[in-house]
Amino acid sequence: MTTDSAINLRNQLAKFSEHWSPRVVAEMNDYQFKLAKLRGEFVWHAHEDTDEVFIVVEGEMTLEFRDRSVQLAAGEMYVVPRGVEHRPVAARECCVMLVEPRGTVNTGDAGGAYTAPNDVWV
Template identity: 55%
Template sequence: MDKGINLAEKLSLFSEYWSPRTVARLNDYKVMVAKVQNEFVWHKHDETDDFFLVLKGRLTIRLRDRNVVLGPGELFVVPRGVEHQPFAEEETHILLIEPMGTPNTGDSTTAVPEQFI
């Protein structure tokens, strides 16, 4: 790679919600951007933590015992094994980092296939 990655440009290339796009790889991790709105499914990842960084908008990470509300520039890491449900009232742009092969729903049969842009 000979130039930086413009995240806003990458986000402008698609409109689907809850369908992360891989923009880079870092060792055995994928760096992804996604547009989200409304609620995602309740899920957990038994083998890995779940990293969320808000780029634009507002994201609520619903946990069984509380909600974590994030604005632009804020991040939250859901510990492995903790059930959570991301939710956004309005279109929100996020950056995700997770190990390659990690299904976004925690279950490979219901996960969105990886897309690289």
């Protein structure tokens, strides 16, 4: 999808309120940029076939790994390597942009109740 105007991330974030429910805002080749609102503790999971990028737009979050954790605040990003188990956690609502290949499922190999519909545009 191409548009004639810039994609304003805060304006797009204002269009939905559900947590752990990524919304696509842009596509680049076979990759998607997705906005998501996080609050609480997600499920442990890994993406076997791809790295996954987190860019924090608003708030703070933690990426927990089995052996460490990484703190992220607005204006910070992190690349979760493929195959590495991780769990996003946010004490208060945190808004992020994810970058990953089209078709990447939010719960990766874990499945379960947090699995969101894929390819939903904001």
